[in-house]
Amino acid sequence: MIKINEIFHSIQGETSWVGWPTVFVRTSGCNLRCRYCDTTYAYYEGGPRSVESIIVEIQTHGAKYVCITGGEPLLQPDIHILMRNLCDLGYKVSLETGGSLDCTTVDKRVKKIIDVKTPDSGAADSFNVKKPPIQSRFFHCQQRIQIRDLF
Numbered sequence: 840m841i842k843i844n845e846i847f848h849s850i851q852g853e854t855s856w857v858g859w860p861t862v863f864v865r866t867s868g869c870n871l872r873c874r875y876c877d878t879t880y881a882y883y884e885g886g887p888r889s890v891e892s893i894i895v896e897i898q899t900h901g902a903k904y905v906c907i908t909g910g911e912p913l914l915q916p917d918i919h920i921l922m923r924n925l926c927d928l929g930y931k932v933s934l935e936t937g938g939s940l941d942c943t944t945v946d947k948r949v950k951k952i953i954d955v956k957t958p959d960s961g962a963a964d965s966f967n968v969k970k971p972p973i974q975s976r977f978f979h980c981q982q983r984i985q986i987r988d989l990f
């Protein structure tokens with residue numbers, strides 16, 4: 840089971856997959872409290888969903904790109920099952936994570952997008968990235984800067 844905040848279909852506005860129709864799966868809960876956070880509603884709101892029901896809902900949207908975001912998706916162990924199953928089904932999967940948790944166990948087929956926490960975030964001491972390859976995002980005050988294939 841995974842606690843899900845929302846699932847919706849939109850156009851990817853970030854990363855090297857910008858512009859692609861994408862299903863966003865937003866998990867509930869986050870271990871950080873960044874000053875600039877724009878998804879505070881995901882801290883607690885949401886409900887448990889089975890991996891199977893999440894995949895069925897994703898399939899209704901017809902997109903081949905899936906972005907796993909949060910909150911912090913890696914707080915929930917079953918997120919690995921979801922990502923692996925989506926990859927097996929042929930989806931292109933990206934994971935947005937806050938950089939405080941180990942992502943070395945994430946399926947190799949998943950594109951890992953790591954938010955590097957700058958001093959202004961208030962969570963800079965949380966950064967704990969161990970392994971490439973990743974894409975990184977830096978939030979400088981209120982301005983988002985995309986650094987592709989940094990490592």
Ligand code: SF4
Nearest residue numbers: 869871873876910937
């Ligand atoms: S890691 Fe993301 S969801 Fe969590 S507090 Fe920071 S900006 Fe918000």
